[in-house]
Amino acid sequence: MNSRDAILYEKEYLCPTYTRPDALFVKGIGSRVYDAEGNSYLDLVGGLGVLSLGHCHPVFVEEIKLQLQTLIHTSNLYHTELQLLLAKMLSELSLEGKVFFANSGAEANEAAIKLARLYRDGRFKILTAEGSFHGRTLATLSATAQEKVQKGFKPLVPHFSHFEFNNLSSIEIDEETSAIMVEPIQGERGVYPADKEFLEGLRKLCNKEDILLIFDEVQTGIGRTGSLFAYQEYGVIPDIITLAKGLGGGIPIGCMIARKGLGELLGPGMHASTLGGNPIATRAGLSVLSILNKELLAGVRENGNCLKEKLRRLPRIKEVRGMGLMIGIEIDGDANSVVKMCFKNGLLVNAPNSSCVRLLPPLIITKEEIDEGVSILKRVLNGL
């Protein structure tokens, strides 16, 4: 199949939910992907923040290959060792609580939403931030306070209310409220980091009202910010963390970690997933976590800072936001045109909205690759 066939097949057989460039990707190595015609692209999208180890990391590939030859799936009716080991590792690295495995970020958030409903009898309202993104299932798109995501799917799941991000005084807690769910950095809105005082304020408020603080770390988690979890950058500890994307390095996995005393509320039969945390997914999670060592995380922080500095010097830049290798570039011009022009020049970037270009490169990206990306962006921005 070539790139032209891909366009024909898409038209004929796929629901038209995505707008894609006219290319068919067939291979990936490190921070680079290749299309069917042999063109190469520097990948600063990283599978939307999924490819923590880049494309086809050799150790990751070997470990998954071995697992494929050993045990692929049993269902959650049975114990499998890797699931137990990954749960132990994630728990020890974060809240020292209990873990539930799912297959995606939305499913991880669904588990958190269900758990919040169990926390206090008769309380079922969850507060989320305007501009947030928590997924596309009915409950998570109701949590997602963005009209463009909800359009066409009303009536929504009730009992979600919204507050202004980074504005504590906009939060109204009543006797029905059970939890506040927030992204430490709002990714889909265009990479807006929370203020430290805001998250600290949320923590205090949740303690005072005895409600849960849920951090959606689906995009920020697993090293993206330079710490294993973004909450560690802020020094604010939530009651529940949700993860997905980078944890699987490209193999689907979702995960909810709940602090001690909370996870226990999800008793036998109350929640489940056929494939959640299966041996391939949990092998992937363990591989990612074992390769993401302190040195690599330090590199994420250093490369992220260096990249931001370089981006600030480019033409038509209004603002550069973000932490580690999660970066939003506010530009004076149409971000979608920048994405298209970068693509033509062999660079993958993404635009969460029409004024922001977002970068979520593999965490293993090199300084030389960063320079290459910046120089293509410069050329494109100069030509706007």
Ligand SMILES: Cc1ncc(COP(=O)(O)O)c(C=O)c1O
């Ligand atoms: C913060 C956040 N939460 C949840 C999701 C949904 O994850 P998934 O697409 O794996 O369901 C995303 C996806 O972009 C996200 O960025």
